[in-house]
Amino acid sequence: MSEELVGNVLVGQSGGPTAVINASLAGVIAEALNHAEIEEIYGTLNGVLGILQEDFIDLAAESQQTIRGLKFTPGAALGTCRYKLKKQADYERVLEVFKAHNIRFFFYAGGNDSQDTADKISKLAQEQGYNLRVIGIPKTIDNDLPTIDHCPGYGSVIKYIATTIREIACDNEAMGQHDLVQIVEVMGRNAGWIAAGAALAKRKDCPHDAPHIILLPEVAFAAEKFIADVQRVLKREKSCLVVVGEGLIDADGNYVSAAEATDSFGHAQLGGAADYLQGLVEQNLPGIKARTVKLGMAQRAAVHAASKTDTDEAYLAGQAAVKAAIAGETDVMITLLRGDHDHYTVETGLAPLSEIANGVKKLPREWISEDGISMNQQFLRYALPLIQGETVVPYDNGLPAFVKLDKNRIEKRLGGYAL
């Protein structure tokens, strides 16, 4: 099915980083070296921004040591962006730049918005009769891309969070003297995938283990029920550990944190779901102490606690993208398909970019227990395989040793472009 196409590779990273997006980059580079059809391997700095401005670097010139180290380096080594191509002229510019550098294989790692951008670039190339193969690489801690069993980045973020919850739980249990409510805020603006992952911290057959309450955007928040739930847990345990996704909403669909809490300047606080709950507990339960942890960007960068399964799958997705392009595929994103076995297996598949661009995978309501604050066996069966294995990060002098790309620039061939 493959027609002969020879030219250069361009790979880019987009959206928020994950612990394993650089593993996908390493997979692309390693696989690209295997194919004679691929002449040069370029990276674009800061995603589409780098394309518009011709900010390309020579990835084949990087040392093998550096490329190997990418698998264990958080952030996005090429730089990323949240820039959205706005006007038709932007897309025309992308094609102009691709032609100037003979880019024939374009790999873009990102979430919905990024795959939408890739899709539009691909469609314009087809309109113009420019032979280009565009393959998306899935990436998001949010785990909300459709058509894929799970997203690279998700397994690592929930492994880190479940580890952290299990550790904090030991600490809380030790402080037996006080009635303590511990509130841990995690990411997840629109879906509860990340908060749900905290449920893995419970030991098998110990339903009373922390986390005792998981608050998901899928379940409308009601303050009275929350306080009653906390009281019930405190009666049973010495402390109550609450995990809350930042995107918690009330019955009217409003973010719970936005309106109520204000900071010392009287401004509404950003992402203050935990602070809001802390206030709620201390106002309604006199004598109870509430403490907060906000993991913020630490959670998506925590490569030191990454899942080996996730790292390996992210690398595999990068490799699969190159193989698909060489095989003649375009306009598709690499997917991960779970085998239908008792033991976990995964293989890659393909899905049209247009399907990814506009879909969102919701956390299934039937995976949430009836109490609305815990996850059932169906979720645990889904999530547990994703956190298996520990990524062994190289340490130097007591700290993880991360790599930086040399970033040898490719000479620009066109004039500047005003954003």
Next chain:
Amino acid sequence: MSEELVGNVLVGQSGGPTAVINASLAGVIAEALNHAEIEEIYGTLNGVLGILQEDFIDLAAESQQTIRGLKFTPGAALGTCRYKLKKQADYERVLEVFKAHNIRFFFYAGGNDSQDTADKISKLAQEQGYNLRVIGIPKTIDNDLPTIDHCPGYGSVIKYIATTIREIACDNEAMGQHDLVQIVEVMGRNAGWIAAGAALAKRKDCPHDAPHIILLPEVAFAAEKFIADVQRVLKREKSCLVVVGEGLIDADGNYVSAAEATDSFGHAQLGGAADYLQGLVEQNLPGIKARTVKLGMAQRAAVHAASKTDTDEAYLAGQAAVKAAIAGETDVMITLLRGDHDHYTVETGLAPLSEIANGVKKLPREWISEDGISMNQQFLRYALPLIQGETVVPYDNGLPAFVKLDKNRIEKRLGGYAL
């Protein structure tokens, strides 16, 4: 120097847990088994509270597997407390309980307040002519105990924080499009030891690496200087990473974000320094995004990222406490002394409990750079050896496997006691 003393051991844990306080407990138990003078090995649940209430467990009855697992389990396996013995009757009760259970060797792991309690118990025993040996075991992430080079618990908390800072720095650098101020709040009520440890995240000879600004309680906070420092960093870098200790104070000595509540020792409960700085940045630097991370209790429980040096030293301190008691010592705390060599060596020493109880070790002003927001080589030379080596925590099904004590109760011999 040792007079023959035969009887039972009691060991307790007090104050906030650390990643390695259970390693000290394991050291006590392992060493106690070596000495014929020691008949039973009891643990008190929740420190002095357990003594007042005769809540003792039989530590010799725990499995070897469990004791080994303590080295890799956060929290405080015996439970801890912040209860302060208030009245003379409390101390009398302690002695009464000790006599009833023939406690002759008392080991207490904790910070200043706990060593003060141990000191008073010891003094009363002497007054009453009850032969008792009391040995303190140092424990605090705050690293503020006098007479000791560094405290068990400190190396692990700064290893975790420096790891996290290095990871977040990769993430921030990847988001090249925005001007971002990332603010990470860490513990440290009265001293900047913990925040200072973040400085280890910088690679050697890369002074411009994150963290770009470290705010310490030792340096009076001035909002104008802070904003100017942030602006200077943003001009040079794409993002500015700030580490702030919770106990930040202004020129008048007031906590920058003090809350009303105080704990049972009369310490002001802190938190909210990062939120305060976020507001300051967004108010004074329009268009700049500020984001916060609050590590909270996660930092003192993070055994998955603990320092092997720290874990080993905590274990060593537990062993040394038993050896000292057997050798006839009492009224002393185990200290860690750094050798006077080019390479790092450590050995244990002894210091009077009374010296520990009332002293505080300040972060030396001369270890803070002249700019007031970074640490110099003297600090790095001090701190770097403490984070060497990675504690290898056993994993089970993708998560750290922590142990719980069976807690076989010792029969009470006295009537109840009203707190």
